[in-house]
Amino acid sequence: MNQKVLVTGGAGYIGSHVVRQLGEAGYDVVVYDNCSTGSPQAVLHGELIIGDLKNSECLSQVFHQHQFTAVLHFAASLSVPESVARPLDYYANNTRNTLNLLRCCHETGVNQIIFSSTAAVYGQPETAVVTESTPTEPINPYGRSKLSCEWLIRDHAKASDLRYVILRYFNVAGAEPGGRLGQMTKDASHLIRVTCDAALKRRLGVKIFGTDFPTPDGTAIRDYIHVEDLATAHLDALAYLEQGNTSQILNCGYGQGYSVRQVIDRVKAISGVDFPVIEAERRSGDPVCVTACSDKIRQVLGWQPKYDDIDQIVHSTLAWEMSKQELFLNSLAGAA
Template sequence: MKVLVTGGAGYIGSHVVRQLGAAGHDIIVYDNLSTGYRWAVTCGELVVGDLADEAALDSVLAAHNFDAVIHFAANIVVPESVENPLKYYRNNTRNTMNLLAAIEKHKVPYMVFSSTAAVYGMPPETVLTEELPLEPINPYGASKMMSERMIMDLAAASSLNYVILRYFNVAGANPEGLLGQATPEATHLIKVACECATGAREGMSVFGTDYDTRDGTCVRDYIHVEDLAKAHVMALEYMANGGESRVLNCGYGRGFTVREVIEVVKRLSGVDFPVQETGRRAGDPAALMADNSKVVDVLGWKPDYDDLDTIVGTALAWEKAWQEKRGRQVD
């Protein structure tokens, strides 16, 4: 297929682009490089542009007969979304509308959308199905929920088919060291812990130790970025073979506590970095895991890296290489 990938120079998008290229697809990456990197685009052609620039976006779709769009481009930091909500509604929601208008105009038949478990908010359930009501508790989750609704509404009014993938906690890096998470000021637990292990941070905090979990800290479902990327490629194949529009959770269906993750990072790195235990953050559920039965059944998806040591090991190897590349001495 001829595929447009928005945000394809970012962490998850770059892994998907590499897998798309390996599968023989023809790729155009559209990215403003605000959090992505030119070097991360290992396949296809990079067009530097912003989704807010409707004329530039239209010219890219006019110049290529795209079979599909995979839409990653978004801001994703929850605390920032609370402090600056309009940034998230502009970039995540309004710019998705701009992209959908171009998709409708140029009659692109397929779309895969990068969504999030944040659309569920704080449900009483700990293992989440796609049928749960959407009750986001922050502007990031709300901006993604609105984008999902726009995609569904356009599909109902046109011939567009879509697969919406709701991510849980994405982590890890390409096992060959080609790609990894280079996002500045990242907030994800495994990335932060790996930065501590390599000396890029002096220490880290654990927010809340009194949850009703096996060790008092939050439980999350961590999915390796390569397994998540695989789901995107399979979603395109699914639609090309006549599959109907679907919403699918992407996770492993089991979780690890914050303390367990930190201990794995310390064990694999051999570094006992400082960890400060502090109070809960507002809006952190005790446990969130994916019911992934639909992505398994619908796409035939099977994970290759469903192992916390593997996830952390690839993330740690990438972080060491990334810090050395930036001129930081890593023991």
């Protein structure tokens, strides 16, 4: 196999898992990442180029130096609360930089792209389970910036020979079972990561943002997908495009929702730690309930998840976070 692929944001949480799977599958991988949130140590295969997508000249040079057959685009800002506070930064880093990337693809004849989108493009859907045809009405700048990227890709595809797979992620969690990769970001705000931090005494407790949602226990409901299954979906999507198939938009989730309280209860049960829980006001831009209908991705790509279980997700996250804690303590002991 001699396909050379560019992975933007490949040093980040999801991107690094995909890079590992690409390398293991025999792809020639080039990672382009500014490492503002990612880690060079997470790039286990291929070549890492430190660069920013806003630097069009540098990006263009990379494209011209290599002959990519496809691009997998992960690089983005992804915090809903942060996007509400800093919308211009989100449109710049997400939407403008995707435009820069598409220009380079067009200049060099790269006609296959897999784009990391989000369930946030659906906003607050009228139904709890959303399909790819559910109206896209995002309620925060993060979701709107990602939907703008989708529009850019779709419009460019209509005017060129570009083919794409847009993957709309639901809530990604977990870590590679082998213990080599996981969430590296220091200030990650994902619920499962935060609750595991609390179980490991890294924080005083966990906040529940909103207990008055119209759900059975009053807390918001989300669909959680294991990062390994999500990574596999990208390789399935790449194989799909390589076979000459038509463009697709696909949900990436399991179709099973868990409330914030349910997640907290599972982490407490699995870790054996009864950490404090603080109830707080709702955050701006948080929808009530969003779960995925994953029928289409299973049918179109033949995607078969292996870790479709909240306990497996929690177990792998706890194991990863414990290994990180041990490495940190060992480093302190070595420096003493």
